[in-house]
Structure formats: structure tokens, C-alpha cells
Amino acid sequence: RATYDTEAVETKWRAVWDELEPFRAHDDSPREKKYALTMFPYPSGDLHMGHAEVTALHDVIARYWWQRGYEVLNPMGWDSFGLPAENAAIRNDAHPADYTYGNIATQLESFRRYAVSFDWSRRFNTSDPSYYRWTQWLFLKFHERGLAYRKNSPVNWCPNDQTVLANEQVVDGACERCGAEVTKRELTQWYFRTTAYAQELLDCLDDLQPTWSDKVVNAQRNWIGRSEGAHVDFVVEGREEPLTVYTTRPDTLFGATFMVVAADAALASELVADEQRQALEDYLVEVRKETEINRLATDRPKTGVFLGVHATNPLTGTRIPVYAADYVLADYGTGAIMAVPGQDQRDWDFAKAFDLPVVRTVQPPEGWEGDAFTGDGPAINSANDEIDLSGMGVAEAKSTTIAFLERRGLGRGTVNFRLRDWLLSRQRYWGAPIPIIHCPVDGEVPVPEDQLPVELPELRGADLKPKGTSPLGAATDWVNVSCPRCGGPATRDTDTMDTFVDSSWYFFRYVSPHDDTQAFDRALADEWGPVDLYVGGDEHAVLHLLYARFFTKALRDMGLVSWDEPFSAYLSQGKVINNGRKMSKSLGNGVNLGDQLAEFGVDAVRLTLVFASPPEDNIDWADVSPGGSARFLQRAWRLSGDVTSEPGTDPAGGDLALRKVTHKTLREAEVLVESHRFNVMVARTMELVNATRKAIDAGCGPADPAVREAAEAVAVLLSLVAPYTAEEMWERLGHEPTVARAGWPTVDPALLVEDSVTAVVQIQGKVKARLEVSPDIGEADLEALAMADPAVVKAVDGRPVRKVIVRAPKLVNVVV
Ligand code: ANZ
Numbered sequence: 001r002a003t004y005d006t007e008a009v010e011t012k013w014r015a016v017w018d019e020l021e022p023f024r025a026h027d028d029s030p031r032e033k034k035y036a037l038t039m040f041p042y043p044s045g046d047l048h049m050g051h052a053e054v055t056a057l058h059d060v061i062a063r064y065w066w067q068r069g070y071e072v073l074n075p076m077g078w079d080s081f082g083l084p085a086e087n088a089a090i091r092n093d094a095h096p097a098d099y100t101y102g103n104i105a106t107q108l109e110s111f112r113r114y115a116v117s118f119d120w121s122r123r124f125n126t127s128d129p130s131y132y133r134w135t136q137w138l139f140l141k142f143h144e145r146g147l148a149y150r151k152n153s154p155v156n157w158c159p160n161d162q163t164v165l166a167n168e169q170v171v172d173g174a175c176e177r178c179g180a181e182v183t184k185r186e187l188t189q190w191y192f193r194t195t196a197y198a199q200e201l202l203d204c205l206d207d208l209q210p211t212w213s214d215k216v217v218n219a220q221r222n223w224i225g226r227s228e229g230a231h232v233d234f235v236v237e238g239r240e241e242p243l244t245v246y247t248t249r250p251d252t253l254f255g256a257t258f259m260v261v262a263a264d265a266a267l268a269s270e271l272v273a274d275e276q277r278q279a280l281e282d283y284l285v286e287v288r289k290e291t292e293i294n295r296l297a298t299d300r301p302k303t304g305v306f307l308g309v310h311a312t313n314p315l316t317g318t319r320i321p322v323y324a325a326d327y328v329l330a331d332y333g334t335g336a337i338m339a340v341p342g343q344d345q346r347d348w349d350f351a352k353a354f355d356l357p358v359v360r361t362v363q364p365p366e367g368w369e370g371d372a373f374t375g376d377g378p379a380i381n382s383a384n385d386e387i388d389l390s391g392m393g394v395a396e397a398k399s400t401t402i403a404f405l406e407r408r409g410l411g412r413g414t415v416n417f418r419l420r421d422w423l424l425s426r427q428r429y430w431g432a433p434i435p436i437i438h439c440p441v442d443g444e445v446p447v448p449e450d451q452l453p454v455e456l457p458e459l460r461g462a463d464l465k466p467k468g469t470s471p472l473g474a475a476t477d478w479v480n481v482s483c484p485r486c487g488g489p490a491t492r493d494t495d496t497m498d499t500f501v502d503s504s505w506y507f508f509r510y511v512s513p514h515d516d517t518q519a520f521d522r523a524l525a526d527e528w529g530p531v532d533l534y535v536g537g538d539e540h541a542v543l544h545l546l547y548a549r550f551f552t553k554a555l556r557d558m559g560l561v562s563w564d565e566p567f568s569a570y571l572s573q574g575k576v577i578n579n580g581r582k583m584s585k586s587l588g589n590g591v592n593l594g595d596q597l598a599e600f601g602v603d604a605v606r607l608t609l610v611f612a613s614p615p616e617d618n619i620d621w622a623d624v625s626p627g628g629s630a631r632f633l634q635r636a637w638r639l640s641g642d643v644t645s646e647p648g649t650d651p652a653g654g655d656l657a658l659r660k661v662t663h664k665t666l667r668e669a670e671v672l673v674e675s676h677r678f679n680v681m682v683a684r685t686m687e688l689v690n691a692t693r694k695a696i697d698a699g700c701g702p703a704d705p706a707v708r709e710a711a712e713a714v715a716v717l718l719s720l721v722a723p724y725t726a727e728e729m730w731e732r733l734g735h736e737p738t739v740a741r742a743g744w745p746t747v748d749p750a751l752l753v754e755d756s757v758t759a760v761v762q763i764q765g766k767v768k769a770r771l772e773v774s775p776d777i778g779e780a781d782l783e784a785l786a787m788a789d790p791a792v793v794k795a796v797d798g799r800p801v802r803k804v805i806v807r808a809p810k811l812v813n814v815v816v
Helices: 006-020 049-067 083-092 096-114 129-144 194-203 214-224 250-255 266-271 274-288 292-296 345-354 394-407 522-528 544-557 593-600 602-611 626-642 656-674 678-698 705-718 723-732 779-788 790-796
Strands: 033-038 071-073 148-158 163-165 183-192 226-236 243-247 258-262 304-312 319-325 336-339 411-417 436-439 443-446 480-482 489-492 533-536 570-572 576-578 757-763 766-773 803-807 811-815
Touching: 006 096, 006 602, 006 723, 033 049, 033 522, 049 071, 049 096, 049 533, 049 576, 049 593, 049 602, 049 656, 049 678, 083 096, 096 593, 096 602, 129 148, 129 443, 129 544, 163 183, 194 214, 194 226, 194 411, 194 544, 214 544, 214 570, 226 250, 226 394, 243 250, 243 258, 243 336, 243 411, 250 394, 258 266, 258 304, 258 345, 266 274, 266 304, 274 304, 304 345, 319 345, 336 345, 394 411, 593 602, 593 626, 602 626, 602 678, 602 723, 626 678, 626 705, 626 723, 656 678, 656 705, 678 705, 705 723, 757 779, 757 790, 766 779, 766 790, 779 790, 779 803, 779 811
Parallel strands: 033 071, 033 533, 258 319, 533 570, 757 811
Antiparallel strands: 148 163, 148 183, 226 243, 226 304, 226 411, 258 336, 304 319, 436 443, 436 489, 480 489, 757 766, 803 811
């Protein structure tokens, strides 16, 4: 049996494609444009199974769009700043660029072999000065508009990476990258004002929901965390300004029996009475050791310290004590709460620990034996001379209280978000320097645009060691500059930007990647974008995807683009696992992509990844059969050698049964690809291969034009998944390369019609006739056919017809 040598075929076609460049996206093409995007990789080592999966899936769509006649932008590049390169450089006494650019070369070679339809002419690396120049420029635009600013506050600190982290990079209290337990530090850092877009980021999720995975949309909703409540002002004895709290339950105000401020907020040390100051200091030492996750845990014993001051409950007039505790967070709401132990479990626990009074303001259900009751119920203990909530449910009591507070100037209804501003500065080397100069006279001075990029100074090896402050500080020649405003001595900002800044705008850069006059060309961005389909994992649900959305909205408001959202659709692919577990070094269950490609060939690996499951599901490599995929591809390929009719033969007179299978398969494939059910599309292709084989061996024979039509359809279908095999087939079928741009065959609707179905005609519920009709028959036509049928005419027998019920194409019910 003839087979083909995968390796020889791979080498052969790569040379042809390099020559033809079939996937170069032309800006001036008259075709309709599509933008297909998959997350660009971080250059650590060679490509792995995860890259192989995501690009195989993504490529189905990109290649399909080409076949359907679109001009497709399908770019690729590298997210090449970041810690692994820096850590490798420290280990090997080298420069991060050596590691970075070496790996990029390796990955590029692997991508080319893997035959993804990327437009390589548009590639860039975020660590190239020609790219980060524009990252810096955008930073300055944000700065200009007050969307980038510096502030001092307690921040997340990774003791292992020796750098601060954004809230989004802290997962269950640990560093998202290295897993070390995150602590808090008081530092001055740079932020992007993501909160300015909190409401819009939330609102637009409704429009994205149908084309984004629920998981990602919900994760973003929770992360943005909108809640509605009120700010309530409490008078504190001996203090001018009120102590304002944020509460989602203003209806429970009558039950506020004490107050708590965040121990580590400036507010606590402001409020504390002299005799309690030492106690607060001692307590703070303990608090700083705790992680946020522990602090918020509901099952943890409550700790705190009395601040030695009292406030007044504005509705009851009761004098209530003010505490500092760690279960209230400094950077949420106002950093202070009214504690309502009757309705809040954490307040309940605190009240029990400190022997404070509990007043229930919502009637718990009969027989309630729990602590705080957080559910709905009629209000109790909630009346004074001016306001009476008695008997109201939570919602009504809330709005009544808010209206009252507003009328009396004691508070106001408000919306609060969990989303914080994005902390973007990092104390590491391998990132884009923040283009700001600090001058003792002029303060924060932006580096003038014509001096961008601010290039990284040459540091290597031990100079890069994390010390808790930025390594750039060691490059004194670089740090010391004259102030662009006053010319006096000044210093550069020594922090670099979080690499998530680089990836928040890279999809804009692809539209004009070599433009050295602007970050990206607005007209081209509007022409190509927004991205029609973005394929990636959901580990970035609240990191990259949220940041990129924020950037897009900010750039829109700066007039740089007209998109509201960057990614019209988002497909999150599952993971490749092995033996039911995540692949990992420690488990020794890793599958090496290079080995798989060597053993089975690129096409078989790609086909396996696409065929294994719906894209969103995980693929267990222990359950799949790349060997089976390879055999199928050989079977498909053999068809092309068996066809004996000439290229261009008119299929019109060919075997009808096979033609119908071919056309039906193509139509189904359209629907399946567009709805991302790629695995089913492969299954249909396999069925078409079987039908064609049968026609050749036991049906119409290899000379029938329907066989050629079927084999060509197989080649086009396979071009989405197995580009080398498809190309070989296409050549053996007598065509010029490349099959990737051959175009989608035109589906003949006449060949999609199922021959006929049987319609039943009933009179008074009894079957009187059966008609063979087209499955597409309309109601009126079916009724006319039925009423004209001789058996029906006879049964009606001239009686007046009272009613005809038609359910096309299967039933006609006549009532006489
Ligand atoms: C009184 C009250 C009574 C509350 C009750 C809840 C239940 P979300 O929904 O997450 O916005 N809170 C406010 N600021 C806080 C902070 N900095 N740290 C910790 N907790 C804080 O939560 C809002 C509720 O969380 C607020 O409503 C407040 O407690 C608490 F029966 O006020 B509540």
C-alpha cells in the first residue's frame, strides 16, 4: 500500500509556502476582512502541547475564512518581556535578551513546521525597543489624562520575585507566577485608573456574553464586583468630620451596635485615642503578618482593638464604640464599616469575641437557631419618631432608609466596585522602563516624546538580582539625567511596567507593525478590527482579557480607535492533560511536542488535537490516538491517487448518491466550523472519505466525476486541519498549489434536498391518503396537494370542509 513520507512532505511544502506566502494579509485587499487572533506566547523554551492545541484550533477558523473568500489578518509575535528570562539571566550570568531571542528563534522554527497560517511579516517582540517605545508612549498618554498616576498605599508584595503584584496577580493569597505567599507593603507605586471604566467594563459584558464563554464573563463580573448600597455618616465624639461607612445593607442601620475601621488604614491611627495608640501599634504588627485571604476568612477567630473613641448611631442615638480590626480592608469601600452583628456573621463573631450587644433588625424564620440571619424577612426593632421600617422586606427597607438618610443629609445611596486600580510598576529589570523623570523642582516630568524609547541600560547577571528595589537603580549613568523642564539634576523612574501592559495593546500593533511614526494606524485598526475571534485559555479571564478591554476603552476615549471592545468573540480552549492529570515535571507525565511530531507527523498531531473533543474541553493525551489520525490521513490521501478523471471535469453527470454526500458534508462543515464544533467537522470529513472509498471500490468506480468532486472536497476540508496532507492531495489531483487558497467549493442546494418524505392526510382523524412530498414543501402547497388527492376527494364526498390543519411536511388534518 502506498503511503507518504511525512517528513519529506513537510520539508517540500514549507519551501513552497515560503515562496507563495498565501497568508499574507493585504491592507488594500477589496475582500471583506477578518481578524483572527490567538494569544502570543511567552518565549520560554520550545513550543509545548498547549501551544500545539490552541494554534491547531485557532487555525481551523483562520484557514476557513481564507477559503471562504475573506482577507484574513492572522498575526503572531512574542510577549517577550518578563521574569523567566530575567531569572535565567541571573542563573547563567547572561543578559535576558540572550535567553529571550534564542527561544524566539526556536519557537518561530517550530511554528513554521507546525504550519499555522500566520502572517509572519507582521511579527514583533514586545521587548524590541521599536515596540516598547509605543508602550511608553501610550503610558504617557494615560498619564496625560490622569489615567496613570502614583500613590502610596499597602500593596501586594511577592517575597520570592521581590516585586509588587497587581491584585489580579494574587490568586488565593499567592503569587500567580511563582506560588509564593503574598504579603503587604506600604509603597509608592504606579497605577492605571481601571476603576474609571468599571461600569462600562461591566455593562459591555452583556453584549459579549453570547460570544464569550460564560466562565470568563462571570469571572469578570465577579472581579468587577458591583454592589449597591449607601454611604452613611457617623458622628464621632471629639471629631469634626464624620466617619463614613459603606454598607450594602442600610436597612440594618438600627442594628449597628459598633463600628470597625481597617487596622492598617490611615484612618485608624487618625481616630485612635492617645491611651489606645500603643495597643493599636502592637496589633498592627500582628496584622501585617497576615495574608488578605486569611484576613477575610469567615471561620477565623476575630481579633481587633478598641480605639478609645465612640460614635453615635444616627437612627437610634445610641453611643457605639469604634474598633480597629483586620477583617475590614483598607482599600475597599471607605475602609470603615458599621457593624451589624444581627445580620452579618463576621460582625456577629466579633461581637461575641468582644462582648458587644446584638440587635436583630430582620425577623429570622420560626425556629431560627443560627447566629446572624442574612436572609430576607420583615424588619423589626427598626423605628424611631421619624422613620418606621417595621414589617418591610429588605429591599423596601433599604430604599426607605436611603431616602431618609438623603433627606436628612446623613448619607446617600451609592454604587461600589470591588475592582481596584491596576498596579503596573514592577521592581524588575526585563520590562519597559516607565518614561518619567523625577525632578526635585518640577516633580513628575514625562520624558519628551522625541526621546522615546527610554531604552533599558545594559545590565547582566548579578546586577539583575532582585533586591526589593528596581535593578535599574544600579545604572547610575542611566538614572541621572537633567530635567526636561528646568534642566536641573533629576533622576529617571527606575521601575518597569508589568508585562501585562505590553499585551494590553499588542493586537492594535499588528495592524501596522512596522510603523515608526505611531503606535498603530487608526484607519487600519478600524478596517481590520475589532478581533473577530480570539482563541486562548481562561487562565487570563480577569488578567489579560480585562486589561485589554480597559486599554481599548481608554484608547477609544483618546480618539485613537473607534472600537468599544477588542474581541468580538472569545473561544477558550481546554488543556492537554495526560492520564487524567495536568502535565507536570513532578508527575513525570509530560508529553513532548517534538517527539509527537517526529513520531506521527505534524498533520496527525494537529488532527488529533482538533478531533479529540469540543475545543472547550480538556484533551487527555492518554485517550487519543495520533496513530489512528495518521492512518486516517493516509486513507484520505490514497483517494487522491485513485481518481482517474481529469481536473476540471464537470461533476454534473456524476454519481448522485456520492454527490449528495459531498455537498451535504460541505454545508454541514460550514455550520460546524462557524459554531466552533471543529471535532464534529472532522468526523463528517471522515465519513466523506469512507463514502468516497466505497464509491471507488464498490460503486461508481474511480473514473466517475463525483469521485473527483468528493476527493477535492476532502482536500479542502483537510486544509483546515492537516495542511500538508491536503496539499499533497491537491497536487495529486492535478492542481497548482496551494489548496489553502483554493476556495470553498460551491454547495449546490439542489443536492441538499432529501428526496421526499411521506405526508399523511387524515379526515376526522382517520388516515385516508399518503403523499410523497418534498421535505421543504410549504403549508399551502401541501394543503392543495392533499385536497386534490383522489382518495381525499372521494372521502370528503362533497361535504363542506370546516377546517384544515397543516403541519408541513408530514401531516394534513381535514375536518368536515
Ligand atoms: C452593614 C452590613 C449589615 C453589611 C449586614 C452587610 C450585612 P460587598 O457586597 O462586597 O460590597 N464592608 C464594607 N466595607 C468593607 C471593608 N473595607 N472591608 C470589609 N468589609 C467591608 O460588601 C459590602 C459589605 O461588606 C458592607 O455592608 C459592609 O458590611 C462590609 F447585615 O454593612 B455591610
